[in-house]
Amino acid sequence: MAKTEVTPMMEQYQKIKDQYPDAFLFYRLGDFYEMFNEDAIKGSQILELTLTNRNKSSKNPVPMCGVPHKAVQNYIDILVDQGYKVAICEQMEDPKLAKGMVKREVIQLVTPGTQFQTGSQNAKDNNYLTALTYDSGSQHYGFAYADLSTGELKAADLSTTDEIVNEVVSLSSKETVVLSDNLPTEISETLTKLGILISHQEILPTNSATSYLSQDIDNEVVKQVVKLLLSYIETTQKRSLDHLKRAEMYEPSDFLEMDHNSQYNLELVRNIRTGKKRGTLLWLLDQTKTAMGGRMLKQWIERPLVNEAKIEQRQNIVEVLVDHFFERNQLQDELVSVYDLERLSGRVAFGSVNGRDLIQLKSSLMQVPKVQYILEQVATSDFDDLLKELVPLDNIVDLIDRAIADEPPISVTDGGVIKDGYNEQLDQYRDATNNAQRWLADLEAKERQITGISTLKVGFNHVFGYYIEVTKSNLNKIPENRYQRKQTLSNSERFSTPELKEKETMILEAQEQSKNLEYKLFVEVRDQIKAAIRDIQRLADAIAVVDVLQSFAAVSEEYRFVKPTLIKGHEVDIIDGRHPVVEKVLGHQQYVPNDVQLDDDTNVLLITGPNMSGKSTYMRQLALTVIMNQIGCFVPAKSAKMPIFDQIFTRIGAADDLISGQSTFMVEMQEADDAIKHATPNSLILFDEIGRGTATYDGMAIAQAIIEYVHNNIGAKTLFSTHYHELTVLDQTLKQLKNVHVGATEANGELVFLHKIQMGPADKSYGIHVAKLAGLPQTLLGRAETILDNLQNNDDQTLDAKAATNEPQVETSINNGHAEEEQISLFPMDQVDEKQATVINQIKQLDLMSKTPMEIMNQVYKWQQRIKKD
Numbered sequence: 001m002a003k004t005e006v007t008p009m010m011e012q013y014q015k016i017k018d019q020y021p022d023a024f025l026f027y028r029l030g031d032f033y034e035m036f037n038e039d040a041i042k043g044s045q046i047l048e049l050t051l052t053n054r055n056k057s058s059k060n061p062v063p064m065c066g067v068p069h070k071a072v073q074n075y076i077d078i079l080v081d082q083g084y085k086v087a088i089c090e091q092m093e094d095p096k097l098a099k100g101m102v103k104r105e106v107i108q109l110v111t112p113g114t115q116f117q118t119g120s121q122n123a124k125d126n127n128y129l130t131a132l133t134y135d136s137g138s139q140h141y142g143f144a145y146a147d148l149s150t151g152e153l154k155a156a157d158l159s160t161t162d163e164i165v166n167e168v169v170s171l172s173s174k175e176t177v178v179l180s181d182n183l184p185t186e187i188s189e190t191l192t193k194l195g196i197l198i199s200h201q202e203i204l205p206t207n208s209a210t211s212y213l214s215q216d217i218d219n220e221v222v223k224q225v226v227k228l229l230l231s232y233i234e235t236t237q238k239r240s241l242d243h244l245k246r247a248e249m250y251e252p253s254d255f256l257e258m259d260h261n262s263q264y265n266l267e268l269v270r271n272i273r274t275g276k277k278r279g280t281l282l283w284l285l286d287q288t289k290t291a292m293g294g295r296m297l298k299q300w301i302e303r304p305l306v307n308e309a310k311i312e313q314r315q316n317i318v319e320v321l322v323d324h325f326f327e328r329n330q331l332q333d334e335l336v337s338v339y340d341l342e343r344l345s346g347r348v349a350f351g352s353v354n355g356r357d358l359i360q361l362k363s364s365l366m367q368v369p370k371v372q373y374i375l376e377q378v379a380t381s382d383f384d385d386l387l388k389e390l391v392p393l394d395n396i397v398d399l400i401d402r403a404i405a406d407e408p409p410i411s412v413t414d415g416g417v418i419k420d421g422y423n424e425q426l427d428q429y430r431d432a433t434n435n436a437q438r439w440l441a442d443l444e445a446k447e448r449q450i451t452g453i454s455t456l457k458v459g460f461n462h463v464f465g466y467y468i469e470v471t472k473s474n475l476n477k478i479p480e481n482r483y484q485r486k487q488t489l490s491n492s493e494r495f496s497t498p499e500l501k502e503k504e505t506m507i508l509e510a511q512e513q514s515k516n517l518e519y520k521l522f523v524e525v526r527d528q529i530k531a532a533i534r535d536i537q538r539l540a541d542a543i544a545v546v547d548v549l550q551s552f553a554a555v556s557e558e559y560r561f562v563k564p565t566l567i568k569g570h571e572v573d574i575i576d577g578r579h580p581v582v583e584k585v586l587g588h589q590q591y592v593p594n595d596v597q598l599d600d601d602t603n604v605l606l607i608t609g610p611n612m613s614g615k616s617t618y619m620r621q622l623a624l625t626v627i628m629n630q631i632g633c634f635v636p637a638k639s640a641k642m643p644i645f646d647q648i649f650t651r652i653g654a655a656d657d658l659i660s661g662q663s664t665f666m667v668e669m670q671e672a673d674d675a676i677k678h679a680t681p682n683s684l685i686l687f688d689e690i691g692r693g694t695a696t697y698d699g700m701a702i703a704q705a706i707i708e709y710v711h712n713n714i715g716a717k718t719l720f721s722t723h724y725h726e727l728t729v730l731d732q733t734l735k736q737l738k739n740v741h742v743g744a745t746e747a748n749g750e751l752v753f754l755h756k757i758q759m760g761p762a763d764k765s766y767g768i769h770v771a772k773l774a775g776l777p778q779t780l781l782g783r784a785e786t787i788l789d790n791l792q793n794n795d796d797q798t799l800d801a802k803a804a805t806n807e808p809q810v811e812t813s814i815n816n817g818h819a820e821e822e823q824i825s826l827f828p829m830d831q832v833d834e835k836q837a838t839v840i841n842q843i844k845q846l847d848l849m850s851k852t853p854m855e856i857m858n859q860v861y862k863w864q865q866r867i868k869k870d
Contacts, residue, residue, distance in 0.1 A: 008101050010036070010054075010062065016089055016106060023085035023109060026076070030095075032066040033088075040065045046082065047075050076110055083174070083197055086110045109236035112197050113175030116149045116346070123340060124286075124294025126150065130168055131177040131229035134184065135221045142225030144247070145171055148233065150295070150342040151243040151349075151537060153213060155222045156250050161187060162259070162674070163252065168196060169260040170302055177201050177232040204231040209241050216246055243349035243533050253646070256304035256630050261671060262650040266623050267581070268301050281624055284581050285633065287554045289335035292342050292540050293547025300548060304630035306644055308566055314549060314632025316382040319563055321553035322634075324378045331374050331550055338364045341540035345533045348526060355408025355417040355522070358529070361536075362400040368392045368539065371546060389542035396532055403525045412522050415515045423521055429514035436507040440466070443500070453477050458500075466504040467494040552633040559584070561634035565641045570681065572598040572622075572717060576638035579621035580628070583636065592755040593638070596622050598717050602738050604707060606761075607721040608728060609742030614755045615721040616652055618742070619686045622719060623648055626684055645717075647683040649675035651690060672706055676714070683716040689723065700724045711737055728761035786864075839863045 006014075013036060017025045024043055026033035035043045036054065040063040044051040053061035067075045076086045088110065092103040113129030126147045133142040141164055144155035158164055164187060168176060175197040178188070188198060204210075206227065214226045226247045233241060264272065271279040277286075282301055288294045305311050321328045339360040347353040348361075372390045375383055408417045418426060444458040453474045460466050464487050470478060471492045483495030496504075529536075555561065559580060576593035583591040592614075598605065607615050625635045626645055635642075651671045668690060675685050690703045703720075704727055710718050711734045728739050739761040846859070 007055075012101055012104060016087075016104065020085070020087040020106065020109065023087040024079055025087045025089055025106075026067075026072065027089045028069065028091045028104065029066070031069055033069055033072055034064055034066040036062055036064050038063075043079070046084075047078060077115070080110055080112055080115045083112055083195070085112075106238075108238055111175055111199065111236060113173065113177075113199075114148050114233065114236055116343070123291035124288075124298065126152070126171075126295055126298075128171040128173045129175055129177065129229070129233070130171065130173040131225050131232065132164065132183060132187070133179055133221070133225040133228055134182050134187075135224075138221060140221050142219075142221040142223075142228075143167055144222070144225045144229045145173065146229060146233065146244065148237070148244075149346050151245045151346055151533075153226070153229075153245050153247045154250055155217065155226050155247050156252065157219050157222050158252075161190065165190060165194070166259045167252070169194065170263060175199055177229060179203070179228060199232065201228060201232040201235060203227050204234060209234075209244075212246065213241070213244055214247050217249055219249065222249055237350070239351060240349050240530075242530055243346045243537070245537060254306070256306055256627070256645060257647040258302075259649075259674065262623075262648055263302065265650045265652045266620055266627075266648075268627070269298055279581060279585070281581060281627065284559075284584055285551060285555050285628075287551040288547045289332055289550075290338050290543060290547050291340040292338075292544035293335070293551065295342075296541075296544040297548045297551065300631045301627065304627050305632070306630065306646055308644055311630055311632055311644070312566065313382050313385075314552075315563055315634070316380065317386075317549050318552045318556060318632065318634060320378050320380060320382070321550055322557050325557075327374050327378050328550055328553055331371065331546070332554070334367045334370045334374065335543070335547055335550070338367050338543055341536055341543065345536045345540070348530050349533055351526070353526060354410055354412050355404050356410060358400050358404050358525070359406070359408065361529070362397050362404070365393050365397045365536075365539075368543075371543070375546070386542055386545060389538050390546075391535070391539065393532060393535055393539065396529055396536075399525060399528060403521070413515065413519050415511075415518050418518045418521050423517070426514060426517050426521065429510050429517065432510040433507060433514060436503060436510065439503060440507075444468075451477050451479065451482075464494065465496075465508070466500055467496055468500065469494050549632070556634035559636065561628075561636050562639060564629045564635050564637075565639075566629075567641050567643055569600060570598075570603075570643050570717065571600055571641060572596055572643070573639075573641040574622070574625060574635075574637045575640070577621055577625055577640070578636040579617050580624060580636040582617055582621075594618055594621070594755075594757040596625075602736055603715055604711050604718045604720060604734065604737040606707070606727060606730065606737055606739050607719060607741065607757075608723070608725060608739070608761050609721075614742050616688050618757060619650075619652060619688060619719045619721060623650065623684065623686055643682070645682055645684045646680060647678065648686070649679055649683065650686045650688075651675075652686060652688040669702075675716075676706070676709060679710075679714050679716045681715040683714075685710060685714075685716050685718040685720075687718065687720045689721060700726060703727060704730065707737070708734065725761065836867055839867060 013025070013027050016027070017036075017039075024035060024039050026035065028034075034040075040051060043049065044065040047065075047067070049065040049067065051063060051065050054064045055061050072088075076088075079086050086109070087106045088108045089104050090107045092105055095102050111129075113127065115127055127149065128145045128147055130143070130145045134140075135142065139159070141158045142155070143158050143164065144153070145167075146153045156167070158167065168191065173196060176191055177199050179202065180200045191198060203224070204227075210227055210230045213230060214223050217223045217226055230241070230244075233244075258266075264270065267280045269277065269280055269282040271277070273279075277283050282298055285301070286294060286297055288297055305314075321331075341361070341364055344353065344357055344361050344364070347357055368390060369392045372387065372392065375387060375390070379387060403418060403422050405417060405419050409415075420427060420430065440458050444456065447458070447468060448454055448456050451470075451474075453470055455471055455474065457469050458466065459469055467486050468483060469492050475493060478495075483497060485493060486496045487494040561580075574596040577596050578591055578593050596605075596618075607618065609615055621636075625637065625640065626642065626648065628635045629640070629642055630644060649671070651668055672687065672690060675683075675687075679685055687706070690699075690706055703722055703724055707718075707720055707727065707730060710716060710720075715736075731737050731739050738759070740757050740759055741761055743756045743758045842863070
């Protein structure tokens, strides 16, 4: 953009803007934050602001738009939510006292990963900023993440791209920090395709805060990525990091491993269809009363335990809370009054806390002794760790109670935050101000009496100070030379007197000194609380754990869940198991429970049955039961004996990966490959309709090969649903495979789903019946039944002929890695006439893979009509 006369202000703006080229610069001018040039053009479009110009009379006016400083947070949130960064540039001195240009500088860079989630709608969500480095020597990746609002800071050593993508996606990270040119291009491109903002940062020299926060990390690769993450936080936030917890290193194998696809397929925290919480396991289990508890519950669901002792400890506490209904209700009542201690402590450290926040902190801390007392009444040894952390912070409660007004204003600089009696000097200033107010009231009464003007009033204006106001209709009543004119309004005149001027000076000085002292006292109180942040955070963690466990107890009682029995072997014995989310949606009376029994002699259940009968629900039900068990909750069943699984692999549902341009079948094969490569005998594998994305015999061959490989080489507990009925013969050769099916029956020509798992394979397919339920036209359904009969009859004739001539029967099996296929004959070859030969030739030429099922159905109908013609 061409430049003409560059003013000192625009020169200052551009100098600051050059330091933040990838961010919107909010430049403070008086009561507004202004944007200029390209920021203004783009910002006005996104924020729906009026675009105007600066220096309109020049040849090249500067585009500009602005937002009020009191409403700025809303506009920042809109931009950041859409993936942009916002640099907040503040006036660093009073414009009235500035000599020349007002000094300005950026006080904070708000980014998608550093945004504080403060709204009630996202109180139970974390906002994770992630960081990634690559060590070419070990070929390992350092990975770290933090939530600035809660202080959580964790890190890991990862070795594959899949692990990185899984961690980033599972954390719902919006922003990843990297070193310039440090990552393989493949990683950066993958993260960008996922819609994650890539931010570049250099590692700053280590300071005391960084050393403290990373001191528990011995792994150098991981220590580097923690330093990188902290460097970015320091660079963008430009303030204290006192609330960040010491970095904690973890291994993905420390928890039940599920990739993000499995979490998505199982709808743990996000509904596939809506993207919302409703209809998920999180939705079912969340009866938490605090924001902290809600966030911890989500973390537990996404990272179930594999440590038997910790699982049992949680379940034992849940059992106690289930058995003590009244104490649990009292506990819930007290937890309702606990505010978000984690984020309150974060605002204390950041210096953004206000008086109302401190009152929330006080009232929350006052609940701790009550929570402690209730738990002590029912506690067993399993409660010991919790009770040790539930230490009341009476000193903080006392400090806030003495210092902060019970109903303070939002602003901490305009007065009214500190209680009377807390500071003697402040009380003196307030007395002077209050006395002055009484003097002004007396002055108003006296002047009304002297002048006889009953409407005369003494007022105050921030621009003109104190004044005596008289309406124009009463000006003739003012004694001569009594007042000095100060301001003229449309209907009145404002005056002053030497006495009023003198008092005004005294009042304003007292008010200013009072505000300054009050803010100073508030900062001192805030700093004293900041020194106790670690204690508050430990307390917050303990409260969150209590909240989640009481939620488990409440849900378990409401939905009749039972405490599972953990076993050392691999046996799964679940009696009358249910899908808890589906049951909640349908209601208890409508849901049909099912057993899941996989003893030491059974590793694979091959599930057949019609579409919509409940095969996928049965598989998901087992996975959710495993997850609920390993987060410490009771499970939806009449009884349950279960081992501890190390991993869950799923292939459920059909979906293309549009981002990477992969088809359903390719995604299916990749997920199957992931399970085959990484599953162990302690894993759970759920495969739904593997092989359906390709030609029939190809799919059948792949499905059989996968079943055989899992059975013979892995030994993981596996549920495999299929429509390939030919596969049900595998129980004759695979000793640890059993056939089960979802029952269905026909009544008066109508299909009735029983939703009950029964032993053995399904006796037939019900595809046409399901099509009828879906509402397809009756003529079409009748035609489909005719075609099905013809295909089955001709297939039977072919088989009979082969039997009579001792030819091998048609079968599909895996021999030397290849599937043998036999073409089904549509017509007996000795009866083929010219018309039929033409149809046969068209069938041979038809490209099935390019046609839709309806197009194929129409073509079959045309062939039939042609053959029937005389």
